[in-house]
Amino acid sequence: MKKGIAVLLALLCMVAFAGCSGDPETQFATVNEMEGVTLELKEDTLKATSGTFLLTNGTDAEISYRDAYHMEKKDADGHWKEFVGTANAQWGEETVAVPxxxxVELPINWKNLCGSIGTGxxxxxIEVDGNPIAAEFTRE
Structure with missing residues (x-):
């Protein structure tokens, strides 16, 4: 009887965890459509919990970015999946101007929203003047 209850509890836990592990599909079907604006990972700054990114305004006008971010990982099928912590995050109202x-350097610590990232x-x-701008990178 005790073994049966233990097996049942183990199965229920596995089902519960399997339902929580899937990350949502990306909400960003298109990115980087803003002419002259780029975001890239600064060389030698990537860690499991953080990285520094460079936002370059190559336009003739000032731009503004929201002080928030979303993080995604590409799955085995080539689809972007958003980390649950950032998928539920709201874009902040505060903006920062870039002449x-x-x-500008953007030090990003995703530990609180995503935890440590593995390889992939x-x-x-980030959102720049209402447009999603993405920096793609690989962690080995």
Whole structure:
């Protein structure tokens, strides 16, 4: 009887965890459609819980980005899946201006929203003047 209850509890736990493990599909069907604006990972800054990104405004006008981000990982089928912690995050109302022709460093610590990332293909997305701008990177 005790073994039967233990097996039943183990099965229920497996089903519960399997239902929570799937990350949602991306909400960003298109990214990087803003001419002259790029986001890239700064060389030698990637860690399991953070990275520094460079946002470059190559336009002739000032741009503004929201002080929030979304993090995604590419699955085995080549689809982007958003980390649950950032999928549920709301874009902040606060914006930061970047003058024309300038590059700013964005130190991003995703530990609280995503935890540590393992290996794979990832992208970090920020919103610039209402447009999603993404930096794709690989962690080996």
């Amino acid at each position: 024309a022709g300038e590059t 293909e990832f992208r970090l997305i």
